[in-house]
Structure formats: structure tokens, C-alpha cells
Amino acid sequence: MSKKFNVIVNVPALQTNTPFTYIADDAVEDDIKIGSRVIVPFGKAERPIQGFVVEEVTQKVTGDLKKIISVLEPEPLLNEELISLSNWLADKTYSYRVSCLNAMIPNLVKVNTRRFVKINSEKITQTQVLELLGEQQVTDLKVSDLTFAQQRQLNHWIKENKVSLEYATENSARKKMINWIWPLITDENYGVEVDKIRKNATKQLELIEILKNIDPDEGISQTTLLNEYHVGRSTLNSAVKNGWAKRSEIERYRDPFEGSDLKSDTSLQLNEEQQQAYDLVVRAIEQHQSKPILIEGVTGSGKTEVYLQSISKAIGEGKSALLLVPEISLTPLMVKRVRARFGRQVAVLHSGLSDGEKFDEWRRIIRNEVKVVVGARSAVFAPLQNLGIIIIDEEHSETYKQTDAPRYHARDVAIYRAKNANCPVVLGSATPSLESRSRVERGRYDFVQIKRRANQKDLPEIKIVDMREHLGDGFNENFSAPMVEEIQKRLLKKEQVVLMLNRRGFSSFVMCRSCGFVLKCPNCDVSLTMHMDTHSMRCHYCGHEEPIPKSCRNCGSTKIRFFGTGTEKVEQQLAEIIPEARVIRMDVDTTRRKGAHERLLAKFGNHDADILLGTQMIAKGLDFPDVTLVGVLNADTALELPDLRASERTFQLLTQVAGRAGRADKKGEVLIQTFNPDHYAIKLAQKQDYEDFFRKEMYLRHLGKYPPYYFTALISISDRDEKEALKSAYEMLNIIQPKVSSNAVILGPTAKSISKIKQKYYYQILIKYQKEPGLHNALLEVLERSQEKFRHGTRISIDPEPQNFL
Numbered sequence: 001m002s003k004k005f006n007v008i009v010n011v012p013a014l015q016t017n018t019p020f021t022y023i024a025d026d027a028v029e030d031d032i033k034i035g036s037r038v039i040v041p042f043g044k045a046e047r048p049i050q051g052f053v054v055e056e057v058t059q060k061v062t063g064d065l066k067k068i069i070s071v072l073e074p075e076p077l078l079n080e081e082l083i084s085l086s087n088w089l090a091d092k093t094y095s096y097r098v099s100c101l102n103a104m105i106p107n108l109v110k111v112n113t114r115r116f117v118k119i120n121s122e123k124i125t126q127t128q129v130l131e132l133l134g135e136q137q138v139t140d141l142k143v144s145d146l147t148f149a150q151q152r153q154l155n156h157w158i159k160e161n162k163v164s165l166e167y168a169t170e171n172s173a174r175k176k177m178i179n180w181i182w183p184l185i186t187d188e189n190y191g192v193e194v195d196k197i198r199k200n201a202t203k204q205l206e207l208i209e210i211l212k213n214i215d216p217d218e219g220i221s222q223t224t225l226l227n228e229y230h231v232g233r234s235t236l237n238s239a240v241k242n243g244w245a246k247r248s249e250i251e252r253y254r255d256p257f258e259g260s261d262l263k264s265d266t267s268l269q270l271n272e273e274q275q276q277a278y279d280l281v282v283r284a285i286e287q288h289q290s291k292p293i294l295i296e297g298v299t300g301s302g303k304t305e306v307y308l309q310s311i312s313k314a315i316g317e318g319k320s321a322l323l324l325v326p327e328i329s330l331t332p333l334m335v336k337r338v339r340a341r342f343g344r345q346v347a348v349l350h351s352g353l354s355d356g357e358k359f360d361e362w363r364r365i366i367r368n369e370v371k372v373v374v375g376a377r378s379a380v381f382a383p384l385q386n387l388g389i390i391i392i393d394e395e396h397s398e399t400y401k402q403t404d405a406p407r408y409h410a411r412d413v414a415i416y417r418a419k420n421a422n423c424p425v426v427l428g429s430a431t432p433s434l435e436s437r438s439r440v441e442r443g444r445y446d447f448v449q450i451k452r453r454a455n456q457k458d459l460p461e462i463k464i465v466d467m468r469e470h471l472g473d474g475f476n477e478n479f480s481a482p483m484v485e486e487i488q489k490r491l492l493k494k495e496q497v498v499l500m501l502n503r504r505g506f507s508s509f510v511m512c513r514s515c516g517f518v519l520k521c522p523n524c525d526v527s528l529t530m531h532m533d534t535h536s537m538r539c540h541y542c543g544h545e546e547p548i549p550k551s552c553r554n555c556g557s558t559k560i561r562f563f564g565t566g567t568e569k570v571e572q573q574l575a576e577i578i579p580e581a582r583v584i585r586m587d588v589d590t591t592r593r594k595g596a597h598e599r600l601l602a603k604f605g606n607h608d609a610d611i612l613l614g615t616q617m618i619a620k621g622l623d624f625p626d627v628t629l630v631g632v633l634n635a636d637t638a639l640e641l642p643d644l645r646a647s648e649r650t651f652q653l654l655t656q657v658a659g660r661a662g663r664a665d666k667k668g669e670v671l672i673q674t675f676n677p678d679h680y681a682i683k684l685a686q687k688q689d690y691e692d693f694f695r696k697e698m699y700l701r702h703l704g705k706y707p708p709y710y711f712t713a714l715i716s717i718s719d720r721d722e723k724e725a726l727k728s729a730y731e732m733l734n735i736i737q738p739k740v741s742s743n744a745v746i747l748g749p750t751a752k753s754i755s756k757i758k759q760k761y762y763y764q765i766l767i768k769y770q771k772e773p774g775l776h777n778a779l780l781e782v783l784e785r786s787q788e789k790f791r792h793g794t795r796i797s798i799d800p801e802p803q804n805f806l
């Protein structure tokens with residue numbers, strides 16, 4: 001009897017949200033595993049469709065089963081743990097199971113990728129492969145066109161490493177091939193060959209010496225010979241011609257860190273508070289406890305060192321480790337430190353890598369070639385076996401929440417995985433999310449604080465500049481007199497300054513001074529933002545772009561004013577006020593190119609600049625000893641946003657950026673310019689008192705019936721036709737209302753604060769609740785209805801625990 005498997009097909013719909021059972025052909029049944037992707041016939045027309053194998057079926061199944069057409073890769077991309085995780089995830093996020101599975105696998109293998117067969121010519125001849133598959137299949141593999149016998153043979157060869165399956169995308173994320181030189185000079189032929197060389201051909205004599213000393217089995221890369229041994233290209237070519245060496249192309253994993261030199265480093269001696277945190281983690285590792293541990297450590301307290309040593313401990317126990325960071329491209333220093341400690345045992349997954357690079361890293365993980373994975377949100381699905389620890393740095397960061405379906409929070413996924421693996425989850429932050437910190441209060445998490453900086457120095461002193469009093473005493477609207485004075489002081493002392501322009505909830509827009517007209521996007525309900533680099537007005541939601549106007553479109557007046565501030569404008573202003581200052585600007589425009597972050601930060605670290613001016617992206621992770629002043633130009637732009645976390649985010653951001661000052665021997669100072677000096681988020685950030693803030697904010701959340709006292713779910717409804725959108729919103733309301741008690745609070749339907757995006761109208765319903773056993777089913781019904789609505793052009797989404805209400 002052939003093996004039977006349950007398969008989730010790649011059709012995101014409710015009807016296909018449960019697995020279908022298929023039978024395997026005897027020839028390939030052993031190549032199919034849980035996590036394999038297969039092609040199966042689907043529907044009345046038996047259309048071949050992709051699917052994921054989620055289970056082997058051992059009990060009897062009545063009725064005729066359809067046969068699995070082919071298996072896409074005999075080495076599965078996901079392991080059993082992740083397959084079972086997808087089930088939980090789908091339920092938790094109200095999404096289709098296949099969407100969850102697709103969210104886990106690397107992009108490269110998803111769509112529009114050509115697959116081809118690569119022949120390992122040391123183990124098999126091209127003729128053999130062509131005989132089995134034919135030329136067409138080798139260059140463009142369609143396994144479903146192969147017979148089962150052919151598939152079986154192919155899979156066999158893959159497992160024996162005779163051939164491998166590769167993926168090519170249109171942008172050609174292919175495997176990287178490099179020229180490799182294999183020396184053929186041995187002790188036997190050395191003398192003979194040397195005698196043939198003319199005595200004045202020193203280059204050749206040098207090269208033959210080099211070749212003699214290279215391990216013939218290992219060989220050497222051509223680049224190394226050319227660049228490091230300074231061998232001339234023509235010398236090398238003639239050596240190959242003379243038969244001193246053989247040249248071949250070999251595959252090398254694309255190394256995302258190519259070129260960045262890696263100094264290895266060793267553990268630091270932990271101080272007492274770090275040791276306490278470390279001990280707590282180690283105990284959990286040793287006792288296989290999965291209760292999350294929250295480390296609340298002030299900025300500069302050396303949390304990273306605790307992470308690194310904890311990872312070391314897990315590896316020492318034969319386990320693997322996963323370290324999540326908010327956004328890798330923003331924290332190159334962290335990645336560097338992990339790589340410096342663990343070298344080639346580390347794989348890195350993040351959005352800055354090409355699909356090909358990500359896929360390479362993924363393969364290293366699934367083949368168990370790495371022990372440590374560092375990555376942003378989606379790396380939480382890294383197929384590591386035998387997890388020994390999961391660490392989430394800056395656990396409060398909103399980047400851990402996925403904003404598209406499946407709308408998961410990486411923290412929840414990490415906690416779930418850790419529970420399955422019986423290993424600890426460590427959540428670290430100077431300003432923990434209220435959710436996490438309150439779970440400590442309720443005994444759900446273990447807790448440890450690090451109250452002092454690693455070097456036992458004080459936190460920087462923070463001064464508030466009330467901009468209402470200082471408007472006009474400075475040089476322009478962005479720089480008060482005290483700010484300019486403090487910057488100048490640092491420059492005289494050859495110290496460095498970090499200046500942050502808070503861009504959250506903020507844009508530079510154009511307004512007519514005669515009639516008040518504001519230039520808006522024709523598709524969306526937002527004002528257009530001015531971009532000096534392209535000299536255009538751009539919509540940040542739909543990408544609409546138009547020239548900067550010279551006169552008002554409404555009244556024709558030429559009295560147009562540009563409001564708001566971009567980093568470029570601040571950079572210009574700075575150049576007028578302090579022309580001698582060397583400034584590095586860091587924002588989305590200057591960091592678009594790959595590796596740009598790292599380069600700019602390295603420049604700043606080398607003292608090639610005095611001032612680092614940037615957006616929020618400079619608030620996290622920087623550790624520069626000579627930064628003694630941090631200036632925040634506008635602290636409060638985010639406070640007015642219609643978002644329940646506005647205060648929390650402002651407090652976190654200010655604390656975070658303030659923490660960049662005075663991290664080494666020199667004392668640090670922070671200047672915060674604000675129009676709301678009395679706001680508690682600003683006042684408590686000044687005190688750098690997270691615990692105080694936590695209590696105050698918890699009190700307000702309690703009053704407002706907000707998280708973490710209440711759970712939230714947000715339903716968003718959009719349509720090109722505003723009436724349709726509103727009508728559907730009420731339909732959803734009518735599904736939910738009867739299924740929840742009067743303790744639940746339902747807000748809406750209301751228009752979203754940006755009610756029109758890309759020509760579509762947006763409405764939302766917010767549900768706040770504590771215990772509502774009926775809600776889950778109600779939301780499943782919404783999901784079901786949304787499928788129907790989809791066909792009529794209405795989009796409905798469910799966001800459990802939304803992080804953003806805009």
C-alpha cells in the first residue's frame with residue numbers, strides 16, 4: 001500500500017483551508033516528507049497545483065484518492081515543527097493556512113522562478129543527466145512532466161549530491177560562481193618544471209613556489225592569488241596553459257558580508273547586574289524552561305553582552321540560537337558583534353539581502369550548517385532544529401508586527417516556538433512594551449533589571465527646551481539658541497553630536513499663504529510631501545508624484561510656503577549656522593543603497609564627521625564613545641497622532657535616542673526641543689524613568705479600556721465606492737455584535753484617520769474586549785464573508801492586536 005499524505009493546496013480560500021488527502025506513487029513515496037512541496041491535481045478539472053505536505057496519513061481512507069503528481073524538492077524547505085506552527089498561526093491571525101506557510105518560506109522559491117538542474121561534474125557526467133532528463137528539463141525543470149521513475153532517479157541524485165536544484169529569478173539571483181585554482185605542482189614534477197623556466201622569469205618562479213605550497217585538495221581562489229599574492233593575470237594564465245594548475249568554476253554561497261572584515265572578539269567579564277540576568281537565562285536553558293524572561297536594562301547597560309554569552313551557552317549545550325532584531329539594516333553594529341563572536345556559525349536573514357542571498361542563508365540553516373540565526377521579523381520562522389534560546393532585542397519595537405496577512409507578532413511566534421522547544425525566550429529592552437512589562441506583574445514572565453550602565457557611568461542628563469519660549473531666539477524654527485550653543489561647545493572640544501529629527505506623524509507639505517490651500521494627493525486623503533532630491537511632490541501612500549508648484553492651484557497666488565521640515569532642509573540650515581561642522585545625513589534617501597547604513601556609520605565612527613543628523617533610524621543601537629550630545633529637534637510630532645500608543649512610542653523613542661549620549665568615559669547630555677514640555681511622556685523621558693512611565697501609562701490605559709488591560713481586534717473595510725465600504729462595514733458589525741457580551745466595547749464603523757488611500761475609502765471597526773468566547777467564531781465568520789466580498793471588490797481584513805491605528 002502506498003503512502004498517503006495530507007496536503008494544503010496553494011489556494012487561499014476557506015474551502016481549501018483544510019488538508020486534502022493524496023496518495024503517492026511507490027517510486028517517489030520515500031522522497032515525500034512533511035514540509036515537502038508537491039504538485040497535486042485539484043478540483044474538477046484536476047488542475048495541477050502546488051501544495052505543502054502537512055501530515056502522513058496512516059489510517060485507512062475510504063474512496064479513491066488522487067495521486068501526487070510530483071514532489072518539488074526532496075529536501076523539504078520547512079520542518080515538522082514549522083508545519084505545525086502554521087496551523088496555530090492561521091488560527092491566531094485569522095488567515096489561511098497556506099498564506100502562513102507561504103510567509104515562512106524564502107521568496108526565491110515562491111513564484112516566477114525558473115528551476116534548473118545543476119550538475120556536479122565530479123560525481124556524474126553531463127551525458128548521464130541529459131539521458132535521464134533531456135536538455136529542456138535540465139535548464140527549465142518541470143518535475144510534473146517527468147515520469148515517476150525519472151523523478152525517483154533525480155531525487156536519488158540530489159540526495160547523493162550528484163546534482164542540485166537551483167532557482168533563478170528574472171533579476172538573476174543565481175548562485176555565485178567563482179574561479180578556483182587547483183595546483184598541479186607536486187614534489188615529483190616540481191624540479192622538472194622549474195628547470196623549464198628562464199632564470200630571469202622571476203614572476204613565474206614566484207608563482208610556482210606559491211602553487212607548490214598550496215594544498216592541492218583545497219585549492220585557492222583566483223581572486224586571492226591576484227589580489228593578495230599579487231600574481232599577474234597573464235602569469236597565472238600561462239601557468240594554467242603550462243599545466244601547473246587547473247582552473248574551474250566552483251559555487252560559493254553568496255556571502256552578504258563579503259568585504260567587511262571580521263575581527264573576532266571574546267567575552268567580556270560580566271558585571272554583577274549582567275551576571276544576574278545571565279544566570280537567570282542559563283538556569284532556564286539548563287532546566288529547559290520556556291517561561292519568557294524580560295530583561296529591562298537601561299541604555300548602554302550591556303544587554304548585548306548578556307545575549308552573546310547566553311547564545312554561547314546554548315551552543316555549548318549542542319543547541320541552536322535565534323536572535324531577532326528590529327530591522328537589521330538599521331543595526332549593523334549588532335550583526336557585526338554577533339559575527340565577531342560566532343563567525344561562520346551565523347546566518348543572517350533580513351530584507352537588505354537579495355532573494356538569492358536569503359535563499360543561500362536559508363539553505364545553510366536547513367542543512368544544519370549554522371548554529372545562530374540573526375534576523376528581522378520573518379526570521380522568527382528560521383528552520384533551526386533543536387532551538388536552545390530565542391532572544392528578541394528591543395522587544396518593544398513595532399517592526400515585529402507584520403502589517404499584511406498573516407498579521408502575526410514575532411514575539412508571539414517566538415514564545416510559541418520556545419514552548420515547543422522547551423527553551424527560554426529572552427525579551428530585552430530599555431523601554432519594554434506595556435504588554436510585556438505587565439505580564440511580569442501578573443507572574444507570566446520572569447524579570448530582571450539592569451539599572452546601571454555597563455561602565456557604571458551615569459545616564460546622560462536631559463534638558464528640555466520649551467520651544468514656545470525659544471521661538472525666534474535661534475536662527476530658524478528648528479534650532480533654538482541653547483541647541484546651537486551646545487552643539488558649538490562640542491565641536492570646540494572635538495566631540496561628536498547626534499541630532500534627531502522625528503519624522504513620525506510628520507511631513508513637509510505645501511500651503512498657500514493667501515488662501516490656505518494645501519496640495520493633496522489626488523488619490524489619497526493626505527498632503528503631498530516635498531522631496532528636494534527629485535524636486536517633486538510625492539505621496540507616501542500611493543507613490544503619486546508631481547512637480548513642486550510655483551503658484552497656488554486654488555487661487556493662483558505665488559505666495560506659497562513650505563511647511564514642515566525634512567532632514568535635507570535641516571542639513572542646509574545647519575550649514576548656514578555652523579558652516580565648519582561636518583555633517584552626515586542619514587535618512588531613507590541617503591541609505592537606499594545596499595550597505596549605505598554601514599558605510600555612513602563607519603564614517604561617523606572614524607570621526608570623518610562631527611554631527612550625525614538623521615531620522616528615527618539613528619535612535620537605536622549606536623554605540624559611539626565620543627558622542628556627548630544628543631539633540632532632539634522636535635520631540636512631539638507623534639504625540640498628536642490618533643493612536644493609543646502615541647505616548648508610549650514617544651517615550652520609547654526619546655529614551656532610546658537619549659541613550660546614545662555619553663556611553664563611554666565622557667559625560668553625555670541630551671537636549672529635547674518640544675512644544676509640549678508638560679506632557680508626561682516628555683517629562684518622564686527626561687527622568688529616564690521607565691518604571692514611572694509604565695505606572696502612569698498603565699493607569700491611563702486602564703481608564704481608556706485599552707491594551708494591555710483589554711485585547712483589541714481591528715477590522716478594516718475598503719472599497720472604491722464609499723457607500724459600499726460603509727455598507728459592508730455595517731454588515732460586519734452585525735455579525736459581531738450579537739456574538740459578544742455587553743462588556744466588549746465596539747467602536748465604529750468610523751472612517752480611518754486617513755480615510756482615502758489609492759482611490760479607495762477606508763472604514764474600520766475596533767473591538768476592545770477582555771473575555772469573549774464568542775468572538776473567535778464571529779471573526780471567523782467575518783473572514784468567511786470577506787471572501788465573498790472580495791469578489792465584489794470590497795477588501796476586508798482582520799488585525800488581531802493591531803500596533804497601528806492610522
Ligand SMILES: Nc1ncnc2c1ncn2[C@@H]1O[C@H](COP(=O)(O)OP(=O)(O)OP(=O)(O)O)[C@@H](O)[C@H]1O
Nearest residue numbers: 268269270271299300301302303304305454621659
Ligand atoms: N561587562 C562589561 N564590561 C565592560 N564593558 C562592557 C560590558 N558589557 C558591555 N560593555 C560595553 O558597554 C557598551 C554598551 O553595551 P551594549 O551596547 O551591549 O548595551 P545595550 O544594553 O545593548 O544598550 P542599548 O540598549 O543602548 O543599545 C558597549 O560598548 C559594550 O562593549
Ligand SMILES: [Zn+2]
Nearest residue numbers: 512515552555
Ligand atoms: Zn491659494
Ligand SMILES: [Zn+2]
Nearest residue numbers: 521524539542
Ligand atoms: Zn496617494
